[in-house]
Amino acid sequence: MKMILKGGRLIDPKNNIDQIAQLVIESDKITKISTESISSNGIEVLDVSGMIISPGFIDLHVHLRDPGQEYKEDIRSGTEAAAAGGFTSVCCMPNTKPVNDNEAVTHYILEKARKEGLVNVLPAGAITKGSRGEELAEIGKLKEAGCVALTDDGWPVMNSEMMRRSLEYAKTFDLVVMPHCEDRHLSEGGVMNEGRTSTEMGLRGIPCQAEEVMISRDILLAQLTESRIHFAHISSEGGVRLIRDAKKRGISVTAETCPHYFTLTDEATLGYNTNAKMNPPLRSIKDREAVKQGLKDGTLDAISTDHAPHSPDEKEQEFDKAPFGIIGLETVLPLALALVQEGMITLSQMITLLTVNPAKILKIKKGSLEAGSIADLTIFDPNEEWVVDATRFKSKSRNSPFNGWKMKGRVKFTIVSGKVVYRG
Amino acid sequence: MILKRKDLIALKELQKEEIELLLDTAVSFKEVATRDIKKVPALRGKTLINLFFEPSTRTRTSFELAGKRLSADVINISHSSSSAVKGESLLDTAKNLEAMNADLIVLRHPCSGSPYLLSRHLKSSIINAGDGAHEHPTQGLLDLYTIREKLGRIAGLKVAIVGDITHSRVARSNIAGLSKMGASVRVVGPPTMIPAEIEKSGVTVFHELREGIRDVDVILMLRLQLERQGKGLFPSIREYSELFGLNKENLKWANKSVLVMHPGPVNRGVEISPEIADGLSSVILDQVTNGVAVRMAVLFLLSGAST
Ligand SMILES: [Zn+2]
Numbered sequence: 001m002k003m004i005l006k007g008g009r010l011i012d013p014k015n016n017i018d019q020i021a022q023l024v025i026e027s028d029k030i031t032k033i034s035t036e037s038i039s040s041n042g043i044e045v046l047d048v049s050g051m052i053i054s055p056g057f058i059d060l061h062v063h064l065r066d067p068g069q070e071y072k073e074d075i076r077s078g079t080e081a082a083a084a085g086g087f088t089s090v091c092c093m094p095n096t097k098p099v100n101d102n103e104a105v106t107h108y109i110l111e112k113a114r115k116e117g118l119v120n121v122l123p124a125g126a127i128t129k130g131s132r133g134e135e136l137a138e139i140g141k142l143k144e145a146g147c148v149a150l151t152d153d154g155w156p157v158m159n160s161e162m163m164r165r166s167l168e169y170a171k172t173f174d175l176v177v178m179p180h181c182e183d184r185h186l187s188e189g190g191v192m193n194e195g196r197t198s199t200e201m202g203l204r205g206i207p208c209q210a211e212e213v214m215i216s217r218d219i220l221l222a223q224l225t226e227s228r229i230h231f232a233h234i235s236s237e238g239g240v241r242l243i244r245d246a247k248k249r250g251i252s253v254t255a256e257t258c259p260h261y262f263t264l265t266d267e268a269t270l271g272y273n274t275n276a277k278m279n280p281p282l283r284s285i286k287d288r289e290a291v292k293q294g295l296k297d298g299t300l301d302a303i304s305t306d307h308a309p310h311s312p313d314e315k316e317q318e319f320d321k322a323p324f325g326i327i328g329l330e331t332v333l334p335l336a337l338a339l340v341q342e343g344m345i346t347l348s349q350m351i352t353l354l355t356v357n358p359a360k361i362l363k364i365k366k367g368s369l370e371a372g373s374i375a376d377l378t379i380f381d382p383n384e385e386w387v388v389d390a391t392r393f394k395s396k397s398r399n400s401p402f403n404g405w406k407m408k409g410r411v412k413f414t415i416v417s418g419k420v421v422y423r424g
Numbered sequence: 425m426i427l428k429r430k431d432l433i434a435l436k437e438l439q440k441e442e443i444e445l446l447l448d449t450a451v452s453f454k455e456v457a458t459r460d461i462k463k464v465p466a467l468r469g470k471t472l473i474n475l476f477f478e479p480s481t482r483t484r485t486s487f488e489l490a491g492k493r494l495s496a497d498v499i500n501i502s503h504s505s506s507s508a509v510k511g512e513s514l515l516d517t518a519k520n521l522e523a524m525n526a527d528l529i530v531l532r533h534p535c536s537g538s539p540y541l542l543s544r545h546l547k548s549s550i551i552n553a554g555d556g557a558h559e560h561p562t563q564g565l566l567d568l569y570t571i572r573e574k575l576g577r578i579a580g581l582k583v584a585i586v587g588d589i590t591h592s593r594v595a596r597s598n599i600a601g602l603s604k605m606g607a608s609v610r611v612v613g614p615p616t617m618i619p620a621e622i623e624k625s626g627v628t629v630f631h632e633l634r635e636g637i638r639d640v641d642v643i644l645m646l647r648l649q650l651e652r653q654g655k656g657l658f659p660s661i662r663e664y665s666e667l668f669g670l671n672k673e674n675l676k677w678a679n680k681s682v683l684v685m686h687p688g689p690v691n692r693g694v695e696i697s698p699e700i701a702d703g704l705s706s707v708i709l710d711q712v713t714n715g716v717a718v719r720m721a722v723l724f725l726l727s728g729a730s731t
Contacts, residue, residue, distance in 0.1 A: 199619040202536040202558030272537030318535035
């Protein structure tokens with residue numbers, strides 16, 4: 001199997017490449033990149049003129065809901081959604097039913113992904129048994145089974161001593177720990193950001209400090225243990241500032257944010273819109289701008305989606321009762337491109353946030369376009385305009401706050417190991 | 425003039441003219457209550473369902489009476505112990521009611537915003553009888569009515585709302601309604617009971633009772649939810665009532681002609697000393713009487729009738 005991509009603008013930030021070039025794929029690998037014309041006799045040609053060829057996007061934070069809640073999403077539908085969004089690899093969170101805190105669950109996920117998955121599925125294992133924050137999970141076994149990171153996502157490890165030991169122990173296996181930062185006492189009963197909007201709507205608020213208190217603690221613990229921490233889904237100005245300061249002081253931390261935090265504010269919840277209910281919650285304008293700034297200056301290393309599918313029945317409830325979370329795999333590209341269009345970040349920065357940096361954080365050999373590497377590619381048209389129609393999502397769920405939005409920029413091809421898995 | 429809306433969910437959404445129409449309509453309905461036969465045929469043949477997910481004898485009775493005086497068929501459904509417990513969703517419940525062809529549904533629910541969920545799915549008019557800590561618009565209207573009746577106006581008055589503002593839907597409806605009608609509103613309570621950025625809705629915040637009620641024309645005391653003690657909002661009922669309870673002494677700081685209001689039921693000796701609750705400044709019982717007239721006006725205008 002041989003294929004040539006012709007006419008595209010190739011952007012590979014890791015190797016400092018940004019040029020119109022042709023790319024040859026043989027079997028599952030990139031075999032040649034050339035600015036000279038390549039004879040295409042008898043070879044499949046993909047004309048990608050006017051499009052951008054990027055290393056395949058890597059999502060550090062998705063919920064595939066499989067095993068246990070397949071009515072929301074499963075590995076098949078979740079990876080189809082990922083492919084449609086331009087992702088060639090996704091790191092799936094362990095808050096499945098049962099929790100991915102032992103190698104049997106990891107094996108199940110990897111086996112099902114091998115059979116049914118369209119993109120690479122990289123499981124994150126739980127830090128603690130049942131993600132209860134009380135006892136270490138069998139981290140060594142999780143690593144051996146194929147987990148690439150550790151997190152109790154959805155739950156903070158509230159006990160500082162437990163968190164310290166987790167970091168120390170995870171270090172032996174060179175696994176990054178990705179905490180969900182939330183002081184559960186400060187956030188108790190909260191359903192949205194605390195501020196003017198929550199006051200007006202009469203909803204219990206979650207202050208930014210619920211996130212910031214835990215980021216502070218975990219920075220201190222990263223310093224103490226000299227372990228690697230990657231902060232998931234940063235939403236607040238204070239959170240960005242704390243991480244920026246920690247990096248300046250040479251502490252080994254990285255962080256991600258999600259498109260909704262740099263696009264929306266808590267006013268999206270007005271009208272009790274449960275498709276704007278997530279955890280951490282959408283914040284104020286000042287937080288949104290700080291998050292953008294964090295992406296611009298490199299404080300935030302990656303854009304993840306925190307793709308969190310829920311069925312319409314679950315979301316069509318009283319705001320207090322509806323579950324937290326929104327889907328995001330299929331809308332990330334245009335939302336990230338909007339930052340490029342407004343001049344906040346460059347195209348190359350955007351691609352770095354979606355490819356090189358996530359690969360570095362997980363320590364996987366992906367995120368660049370060298371000859372000889374596995375052909376995981378995302379090809380998109382940065383100018384195509386379209387209107388989001390949630391009913392056409394590949395995801396099983398529809399809980400997107402962006403339904404009906406006019407977007408600019410669309411994924412045209414997603415290629416995983418040399419195979420086209422999505423055509424837009 | 426008619427009210428051009430299907431539902432009444434929040435005073436925040438109402439135009440000043442709509443509030444005035446509701447209050448003016450209530451005036452004529454208050455007169456009905458003074459007749460021998462306290463009944464008019466305005467809503468004959470219409471069905472009103474009182475759907476209460478939280479117990480509230482007062483509000484429910486007031487709506488029931490309002491409906492009956494307008495000759496509507498009134499059905500009370502209390503849900504705290506029935507279907508909701510069995511896992512039936514609010515929407516399922518609502519669809520069942522729709523099937524019964526309810527014209528008006530009065531909803532009391534512990535979750536803020538729940539009336540919007542119903543109104544999006546039902547053709548019936550939804551009347552919010554209190555949703556979580558969001559709004560209680562008919563309580564707000566009856567407070568406006570009582571103030572206007574007693575003081576002859578609302579514009580230009582100084583009103584203090586005292587107590588647990590964070591959890592109070594009565595406070596939110598009153599802040600919205602009073603501000604729209606031109607009053608200036610202050611909120612008074614310990615910092616643990618004042619919600620974030622409330623000053624952005626145009627009110628002034630006080631943490632000291634005397635300062636908060638200095639020279640005001642109206643004091644609206646909120647009911648203290650005694651079960652919140654021990655949850656970090658206030659240390660003891662004794663300390664709360666000493667600092668924020670209204671008594672003869674501190675009432676002197678307000679205007680001489682001040683009205684003392686309370687949505688009831690009063691925790692006597694906690695929010696208000698008995699001598700004040702039963703005193704000349706108190707209009708607590710007038711509020712109850714006016715509640716029926718105001719609710720008649722709401723039901724009447726929402727059912728599409730014109731004055
Ligand atoms: Zn999380």
